[in-house]
Amino acid sequence: KFLIFAYFGVVHLLSLCSGKPIYKNDVSKRTFQEVKEEIASYGDIAKAIINLAVYGKAQNRSYERLALLVDTVGPRLSGSKNLEKAIQIMYQNLQRDGLDNVHLEPVRIPHWERGEESAVMLEPRTHKIAMLGLGSSIGTPPEGITAEVLVVTSFDELQRRASEARGKIVVYNQPYINYSKTVQYRTQGAVEAAKVGALASLIRSVASFSIYSPHTGIQEYQDGVPKIPTACITVEDAEMMSRMAANGIKIVIQLKMAAKTYPDTDSFNTVAEITGSKYPEQVVLVSGHLDSWDVGQGAMDDGGGAFISWEALSLIKDLVNVSNYSLVMESDAGTFLPTGLQFTGSEKARAIMEEVMSLLQPLNITQVLSHGEGTDINFWIQAGVPGASLLDDLYKYFFFHHSHGDTMTVMDPKQMNVAAAVWAVVSYVVADMEEMLPRS
Amino acid sequence: KFLIFAYFGVVHLLSLCSGKPIYKNDVSKRTFQEVKEEIASYGDIAKAIINLAVYGKAQNRSYERLALLVDTVGPRLSGSKNLEKAIQIMYQNLQRDGLDNVHLEPVRIPHWERGEESAVMLEPRTHKIAMLGLGSSIGTPPEGITAEVLVVTSFDELQRRASEARGKIVVYNQPYINYSKTVQYRTQGAVEAAKVGALASLIRSVASFSIYSPHTGIQEYQDGVPKIPTACITVEDAEMMSRMAANGIKIVIQLKMAAKTYPDTDSFNTVAEITGSKYPEQVVLVSGHLDSWDVGQGAMDDGGGAFISWEALSLIKDLVNVSNYSLVMESDAGTFLPTGLQFTGSEKARAIMEEVMSLLQPLNITQVLSHGEGTDINFWIQAGVPGASLLDDLYKYFFFHHSHGDTMTVMDPKQMNVAAAVWAVVSYVVADMEEMLPRS
Numbered sequence: 080k081f082l083i084f085a086y087f088g089v090v091h092l093l094s095l096c097s098g099k100p101i102y103k104n105d106v107s108k109r110t111f112q113e114v115k116e117e118i119a120s121y122g123d124i125a126k127a128i129i130n131l132a133v134y135g136k137a138q139n140r141s142y143e144r145l146a147l148l149v150d151t152v153g154p155r156l157s158g159s160k161n162l163e164k165a166i167q168i169m170y171q172n173l174q175r176d177g178l179d180n181v182h183l184e185p186v187r188i189p190h191w192e193r194g195e196e197s198a199v200m201l202e203p204r205t206h207k208i209a210m211l212g213l214g215s216s217i218g219t220p221p222e223g224i225t226a227e228v229l230v231v232t233s234f235d236e237l238q239r240r241a242s243e244a245r246g247k248i249v250v251y252n253q254p255y256i257n258y259s260k261t262v263q264y265r266t267q268g269a270v271e272a273a274k275v276g277a278l279a280s281l282i283r284s285v286a287s288f289s290i291y292s293p294h295t296g297i298q299e300y301q302d303g304v305p306k307i308p309t310a311c312i313t314v315e316d317a318e319m320m321s322r323m324a325a326n327g328i329k330i331v332i333q334l335k336m337a338a339k340t341y342p343d344t345d346s347f348n349t350v351a352e353i354t355g356s357k358y359p360e361q362v363v364l365v366s367g368h369l370d371s372w373d374v375g376q377g378a379m380d381d382g383g384g385a386f387i388s389w390e391a392l393s394l395i396k397d398l399v400n401v402s403n404y405s406l407v408m409e410s411d412a413g414t415f416l417p418t419g420l421q422f423t424g425s426e427k428a429r430a431i432m433e434e435v436m437s438l439l440q441p442l443n444i445t446q447v448l449s450h451g452e453g454t455d456i457n458f459w460i461q462a463g464v465p466g467a468s469l470l471d472d473l474y475k476y477f478f479f480h481h482s483h484g485d486t487m488t489v490m491d492p493k494q495m496n497v498a499a500a501v502w503a504v505v506s507y508v509v510a511d512m513e514e515m516l517p518r519s
Numbered sequence: 520k521f522l523i524f525a526y527f528g529v530v531h532l533l534s535l536c537s538g539k540p541i542y543k544n545d546v547s548k549r550t551f552q553e554v555k556e557e558i559a560s561y562g563d564i565a566k567a568i569i570n571l572a573v574y575g576k577a578q579n580r581s582y583e584r585l586a587l588l589v590d591t592v593g594p595r596l597s598g599s600k601n602l603e604k605a606i607q608i609m610y611q612n613l614q615r616d617g618l619d620n621v622h623l624e625p626v627r628i629p630h631w632e633r634g635e636e637s638a639v640m641l642e643p644r645t646h647k648i649a650m651l652g653l654g655s656s657i658g659t660p661p662e663g664i665t666a667e668v669l670v671v672t673s674f675d676e677l678q679r680r681a682s683e684a685r686g687k688i689v690v691y692n693q694p695y696i697n698y699s700k701t702v703q704y705r706t707q708g709a710v711e712a713a714k715v716g717a718l719a720s721l722i723r724s725v726a727s728f729s730i731y732s733p734h735t736g737i738q739e740y741q742d743g744v745p746k747i748p749t750a751c752i753t754v755e756d757a758e759m760m761s762r763m764a765a766n767g768i769k770i771v772i773q774l775k776m777a778a779k780t781y782p783d784t785d786s787f788n789t790v791a792e793i794t795g796s797k798y799p800e801q802v803v804l805v806s807g808h809l810d811s812w813d814v815g816q817g818a819m820d821d822g823g824g825a826f827i828s829w830e831a832l833s834l835i836k837d838l839v840n841v842s843n844y845s846l847v848m849e850s851d852a853g854t855f856l857p858t859g860l861q862f863t864g865s866e867k868a869r870a871i872m873e874e875v876m877s878l879l880q881p882l883n884i885t886q887v888l889s890h891g892e893g894t895d896i897n898f899w900i901q902a903g904v905p906g907a908s909l910l911d912d913l914y915k916y917f918f919f920h921h922s923h924g925d926t927m928t929v930m931d932p933k934q935m936n937v938a939a940a941v942w943a944v945v946s947y948v949v950a951d952m953e954e955m956l957p958r959s
Contacts, residue, residue: 147766150759150762150763151643151644152644153644153646204591204593206593209923288730289730289928290728290729290730290732290918290919290922290923290924291732291815291922291924291926292730292731292732314928315815315923315924315926315927315928318926318927318928319590319816319926319927322586322590323590326587375731375755376759478730479730482730483649483730483755484729484730484731484755486755486758486759487755488754488755488758488759
């Protein structure tokens with residue numbers, strides 16, 4: 080009965096969304112028991128969605144649609160022509176799918192290009208180092224930076240050995256703990272190295288497993304601290320240099336990067352809706368981002384999330400003649416077999432979500448976990464809107480994240496079917512329920 | 520009581536070993552029960568070896584020795600300076616370890632170099648294709664070969680579509696079944712493609728899992744069939760081109776390879792011994808190969824196998840004042856946590872090996888499996904010598920095999936401790952037993 084819309088943000092890193100959350104949260108006069116019964120009444124619709132997505136004629140549709148886009152366009156970095164092409168194709172796709180109010184929402188986005196880049200170990204032996212410059216890094220002079228290496232395994236060690244860092248290339252060989260902890264080395268590594276006089280920094284890829292793959296990602300400079308070039312290297316090379324350094328062996332690297340930041344450029348968020356029949360001003364939002372890093376195909380991060388969000392609308396449109404932000408949903412952590420739904424909201428809303436997820440008993444995916452936040456939906460969550468994210472095998476996710484390995488080969492059509500079914504059932508039921516999710 | 524020697528063949532692909540198997544297989548006058556009791560009497564020695572390797576002062580020694588070699592030298596392709604350097608270092612290592620009769624055994628080996636190489640998809644979009652030329656492949660003309668692609672998933676499909684292959688680059692997207700079946704596409708792919716008039720062939724890497732890694736390896740030309748350049752590409756790109764072709768999309772690739780075969784060159788097998796006290800003319804051989812492909816570090820294939828073979832001798836020398844080929848043992852399928860011992864020999868010999876492996880009960884690794892053959896020991900097995908190979912997780916092995924990912928990061932010191940203990944117990948007990956393993 081509500082409006083459901085699929086929101087394909089272009090940019091992963093900034094809250095550029097222009098939607099304004101409006102919410103008239105009438106105090107509900109109903110008991111929880113009544114809400115529970117209402118949700119249970121959606122059992123048949125949930126089963127119909129599941130059957131259509133997982134066993135029926137819509138199976139593999141999101142996978143095949145995604146393969147066609149990412150094979151045709153390839154990776155889609157913010158500011159690139161590939162991204163603009165993907166947005167145009169997506170816009171046409173959504174129109175052709177007969178969705179409502181398909182439109183492009185203008186945004187300004189960053190434009191950085193890595194250009195030619197290389198790293199070569201010159202001492203103790205010649206060795207070509209696989210690397211990827213980090214997003215927003217400056218380049219080196221054309222002749223590169225050739226310097227001795229200081230290997231550290233933590234920011235603490237860098238502080239203790241600050242006097243050794245001047246004029247060197249700092250290599251971070253931090254262990255992988257989890258993404259949010261370990262990624263600090265990628266985002267802050269250059270700043271910390273520059274503070275102690277380093278010429279450049281190379282960061283062990285933030286990856287849970289490696290077959291000699293560098294994994295890129297964003298890094299952040301800090302006002303008042305010199306900007307130095309920074310790139311990621313493989314887990315393998317970081318470990319090797321750490322062993323060499325422990326044996327007292329001098330390491331010299333030549334780093335060349337032609338990376339450059341250009342002025343911000345115009346782009347679009349891509350939006351499609353299913354207009355509600357009764358309360359069209361009340362909204363459930365499902366989303367994933369269309370942009371990707373400039374390696375691999377951006378199939379997993381976040382092609383899969385964007386395409387199961389589209390699929391949720393397609394499934395609902397296929398099945399039902401359906402009905403201001405009741406819920407915002409983002410899929411940006413893989414579309415493997417879902418573990419459950421991560422949710423951020425009031426205790427009352429959580430209790431309702433647990434009832435909604437119980438409709439997914441036929442798929443045995445009923446968990447409601449914490450931390451529903453997501454880059455594309457935090458804008459609304461901070462304004463009080465309940466938020467949900469799809470959770471799956473994050474350990475596996477970081478095998479491929481931001482690497483050349485993020486391709487369609489990672490994706491499994493059967494797993495995408497299930498993810499799309501979860502996504503469609505949750506968005507449909509929450510949108511169609513009589514009342515919006517309570518915010519307190 | 521016998522001679523145990525560690526044999527580090529340089530070449531994986533040819534039987535170059537010059538050792539001559541001599542065997543005076545006296546008919547045993549003992550009952551199996553007597554042999555069984557003899558083996559059981561080694562329980563304390565087996566425990567001592569296990570304690571030394573897995574929990575004692577020798578723990579991690581094979582891992583650390585291996586790391587030092589492969590970090591210092593890097594990969595060691597047949598015919599390369601790196602290999603000769605590794606052989607010299609290994610020779611010094613074995614002498615310094617105080618082993619007997621350390622010597623280099625001259626052999627002639629092939630010399631092929633890949634040179635500069637690249638593959639770029641020009642249509643339907645520009646895409647740099649990760650690739651590795653296959654061992655023994657010819658190069659392309661300097662301007663490369665630019666041609667349309669024919670994608671097939673099997674030799675059968677290539678035959679059915681033979682008329683479409685002329686003047687094209689054949690891309691094989693064969694599924695991964697297992698190594699021995701799937702590797703046919705790597706070894707024979709160029710010949711089959713040349714027979715139907717193709718200009719070059721690109722083969723999906725023979726890998727059980729991929730993060731956009733190409734996996735190289737040997738390929739074989741055939742007399743009377745034109746030689747065409749051939750390389751491996753990633754699973755990801757092979758699958759993508761297969762999807763594109765299924766959608767009727769024209770694919771054009773430019774392939775450049777400067778690969779070249781040089782005349783055979785001189786090299787050495789590296790040998791060290793522990794001379795037996797009672798029957799020094801009777802031998803147990805443990806082996807792995809020192810050479811590797813020219814990518815990664817050759818840490819897993821076969822640094823680990825070579826170094827646990829050395830470690831087996833070191834452990835025995837550390838522990839005991841120890842005794843013509845009773846048994847030949849090769850480790851060339853990884854030194855992860857062993858599943859058991861693969862064995863080829865008579866039923867009587869197998870029954871004895873089962874008793875020997877029961878000494879490894881403290882490590883819970885007691886299985887005796889079939890197929891003890893191995894490239895470096897087949898020479899002797901074909902002459903009737905019983906042979907054994909170490910078996911571990913082959914599925915994981917082919918994550919990294921012949922790829923940039925074959926580095927020390929793959930290796931686990933704890934797993935190497937266990938593998939070395941298995942290796943040392945089996946070689947010591949078989950060497951020290953009163954009688955040689957029966958050949959019939």
